[in-house]
Amino acid sequence: MKHLLFVTMLLTALFVDAQKDKKLTDKTVEKASIAxxxxxxxxxxxxxxxxxxxxxxxxxxxxxxxxxxxxxxAFDEYPDYYQPVSMEKVVKPSAGTIRLDSILFSxxxxxxxxxxxxxxxxxxxxxxQDASSDDIKSADVKGKIVVTNAGDGETENxxxxxxxxxxxxxxxxxxxxxxxxxxxxxxxxxWSLLVRYFSGERVxxxxxxxxxxxxxxxINNPNQERSELFVSSDSVDVKTSGSEITPFEVYNVVGYVxxxxxxxxxxxxxxxxxxxxxxxxxxxxTGDVIYNGARDNAVGTVTVLEAAKNLGKYPTKRxxxxxxxxxxxxxxxxxEWYVDHSPVPLNEIVYCFNSDGGGYNNTSLATVxxxxxxxxxxxxxxxxxxxxxxxGDDENYKEQGLFDRSDNVNFxxxxxxxxxxxxxxxxxxxxIFKYYHQPSDEFESLDMDYMYTFYRAYVLAGRMxxxxxxxxxxKEGDKYYEAGLELYK
Ligand SMILES: [Zn+2]
Numbered sequence: 001m002k003h004l005l006f007v008t009m010l011l012t013a014l015f016v017d018a019q020k021d022k023k024l025t026d027k028t029v030e031k032a033s034i035a036x037x038x039x040x041x042x043x044x045x046x047x048x049x050x051x052x053x054x055x056x057x058x059x060x061x062x063x064x065x066x067x068x069x070x071x072x073x074a075f076d077e078y079p080d081y082y083q084p085v086s087m088e089k090v091v092k093p094s095a096g097t098i099r100l101d102s103i104l105f106s107x108x109x110x111x112x113x114x115x116x117x118x119x120x121x122x123x124x125x126x127x128x129q130d131a132s133s134d135d136i137k138s139a140d141v142k143g144k145i146v147v148t149n150a151g152d153g154e155t156e157n158x159x160x161x162x163x164x165x166x167x168x169x170x171x172x173x174x175x176x177x178x179x180x181x182x183x184x185x186x187x188x189x190x191w192s193l194l195v196r197y198f199s200g201e202r203v204x205x206x207x208x209x210x211x212x213x214x215x216x217x218x219i220n221n222p223n224q225e226r227s228e229l230f231v232s233s234d235s236v237d238v239k240t241s242g243s244e245i246t247p248f249e250v251y252n253v254v255g256y257v258x259x260x261x262x263x264x265x266x267x268x269x270x271x272x273x274x275x276x277x278x279x280x281x282x283x284x285x286t287g288d289v290i291y292n293g294a295r296d297n298a299v300g301t302v303t304v305l306e307a308a309k310n311l312g313k314y315p316t317k318r319x320x321x322x323x324x325x326x327x328x329x330x331x332x333x334x335x336e337w338y339v340d341h342s343p344v345p346l347n348e349i350v351y352c353f354n355s356d357g358g359g360y361n362n363t364s365l366a367t368v369x370x371x372x373x374x375x376x377x378x379x380x381x382x383x384x385x386x387x388x389x390x391x392g393d394d395e396n397y398k399e400q401g402l403f404d405r406s407d408n409v410n411f412x413x414x415x416x417x418x419x420x421x422x423x424x425x426x427x428x429x430x431x432i433f434k435y436y437h438q439p440s441d442e443f444e445s446l447d448m449d450y451m452y453t454f455y456r457a458y459v460l461a462g463r464m465x466x467x468x469x470x471x472x473x474x475k476e477g478d479k480y481y482e483a484g485l486e487l488y489k
Contacts, residue, residue: 021463022386028310029459031452035443037066037302038451041275042294042443049293050279051087051203051327052250059275059301063253063324066305071312072255072322075343083252085326085337086206088245092199093118096240098219100233105219107240112198115169116179116215117243121145123178124235129153133171142176145238147230150182150218158189165216173214179238180214183221183230191220203330205337206247252334253324254343255308259466261317268344269466270321270352270416271307272335273300274328274407278437288439295441297328299423299451300355303458307353310459316466321349325407328356335407339414347487351376351472352418353462354408359441361431363450365392365424366457369402373480374417376465376472383461387453389424397428412480415487417472421461423454 040046040062046055064081067074074081096107096119105111113119123145128135131148139146148168151161165182172180184191217238221227253275259265277293292298304322311320321344325334339346351374360367366384371377371393384391394402403409403420411418425432435441465472474481 017467018382018386018464021467022460024314025310025456025460025463028313029306029452029456031448033309034302034306034451034455035448037305038294038298038446039443041298041301042292042441044290044292048279048281048291049275049277051276051330051333052248053279055279056250056276056326060251060253060324060326063275063301063305064255067253067255067308067322070305070308072257072308074255077343078254081253081255083254083338083341083343084249085252085334086208086247086249087203087327087333088206088247090202090204091242091244092202093240094242096238098217099237100229103229108195108199109220111217111219112194113240113243114165114198114216114218116213117240117245119179119215119238119240121178121215121238122235125181125230125233127231131168131171133167136168136171136175136177141172144177145179145181145236146172146177147181147183149227150184150186156186156188158186161186169214169216178215179217181217181219181230181236183224183227184218185221185224191222194218203327203333205333250326250334252326252338254338255322256344257308257311257315257320257322259317259319260315264317265319266348267350267471268319268321268348269316269462270323270349270354270411271304271311271462272323272325272352272407273297273304273355274325274334275301276326276329276334278329281439284439286439291437291439292442294443294446295357295359295423295435296437297356298443299357299446303355303421303455306455306459307462310463311466314463316463318350318466320462320466328407332407332410335410339410346414346416349411349416351465352408352411352416353465354406354411354418354420355422355458356406356408356420357422358425358436359432359434360423360425360450361429362392362424362426363447365390365426366454367392367394367422367425368419369394369406369422370408370419372475373403373478374419374472374474375470376417376468377475379464379468380419380461383464384457386460387457389453389457392424392426396426400428413483415480415483415485417474417480417484421458423450
């Protein structure tokens with residue numbers, strides 16, 4: 001009986017807390033301010049907020065002004081709320097040849113430069129079947145070019161070969177080799193797709209070292225028909241030209257609100273979203289060339305603004321950290337940079353409540369990618385249901401791997417529980433593709449009644465996590481559970 005009474009009291013206390021958080025949520029989240037933020041961020045004037053672009057800078061100015069207005073503090077390191085992110089634009093070589101004996105290969109048609117710039121190499125080769133790190137270490141490769149097959153001879157997934165290539169690359173570099181050449185033979189990922197992916201321009205982080213400049217070449221080797229040539233030849237000439245690397249700087253926008261509890265304020269909850277999009281591109285059937293990115297990701301950006309507005313006024317027990325990422329569309333770059341340069345140590349960040357949306361097709365839902373993976377699950381459901389919505393996850397389209405495709409994954413892989421909150425999406429269907437990365441993803445097409453409900457659910461959920469009794473964590477057995485133990489030990 002006593003036990004039952006205690007449980008009842010506890011539940012009542014929790015209920016009262018949640019009621020209080022809901023009241024405070026309703027006090028600040030307003031339809032008009034949501035609409036104004038969304039309209040501004042997805043306006044044509046910002047030209048799709050590409051990385052880098054003037055439009056994105058204007059968006060950043062807007063975000064930091066709002067943080068200031070909402071009473072969010074700037075870090076000493078970043079007094080104007082701007083965290084500089086060093087990036088580079090890399091233009092791949094436009095011309096190049098590889099010569100073996102009398103055979104001449106040309107760039108794109110026969111080979112691709114995955115790493116490195118302009119080359120002029122003339123060297124002997126060492127052929128290693130699959131070139132494990134040990135193989136490379138024990139062979140005499142100093143001053144030579146290492147030639148091997150792409151992959152490990154077992155894994156058929158060509159995408160996994162990229163990671164294996166990185167290992168061989170560092171082993172070859174370490175052993176003093178001049179370059180790594182891999183013979184590429186995969187039915188799964190055709191050569192033409194690789195060419196499209198690795199040619200032209202690419203934007204990446206500028207890590208300030210030359211780790212990435214060690215040359216790596218993939219040679220098209222359909223049905224292994226060129227293997228014999230590489231095994232039997234002694235030397236090779238490689239020439240490429242026309243590459244260019246231009247460094248530039250863009251910004252994550254960051255700030256914080258201190259928690260109210262003497263102990264719990266040492267724990268931080270991150271409210272994050274990427275504010276970049278893909279800029280100007282191919283015209284659609286109406287001739288529109290501006291990819292406004294209202295759903296992707298003005299909607300997510302405004303979740304963070306609405307959280308800042310609320311928490312700046314009514315802080316939770318835990319401290320709140322607000323982060324707007326640049327460069328998500330170029331490969332999750334801003335968030336990768338953030339976790340390497342966080343002004344708050346990562347083991348003091350207990351949760352990352354990210355928001356990123358490709359779109360929605362079900363206005364009775366709020367979708368949380370990773371809903372069931374953290375101990376905040378019940379609380380997220382409670383917050384969502386408090387506004388008459390149901391909580392959904394990515395059950396119906398798990399194969400899309402969305403959890404690992406947005407900024408939250410850079411926090412998750414460090415061990416920080418990090419789901420992504422997004423408008424209701426119960427399938428990857430035509431309603432999503434109608435707007436996903438299209439010029440038609442504009443403010444006018446958003447259902448503002450739904451948006452208003454969605455934002456209140458997000459802010460309430462964020463408040464409840466900030467006040468949650470237990471520190472949220474991964475559920476046991478999760479892919480990132482061990483990383484979490486390691487981070488917070
Ligand atoms: Zn996005």
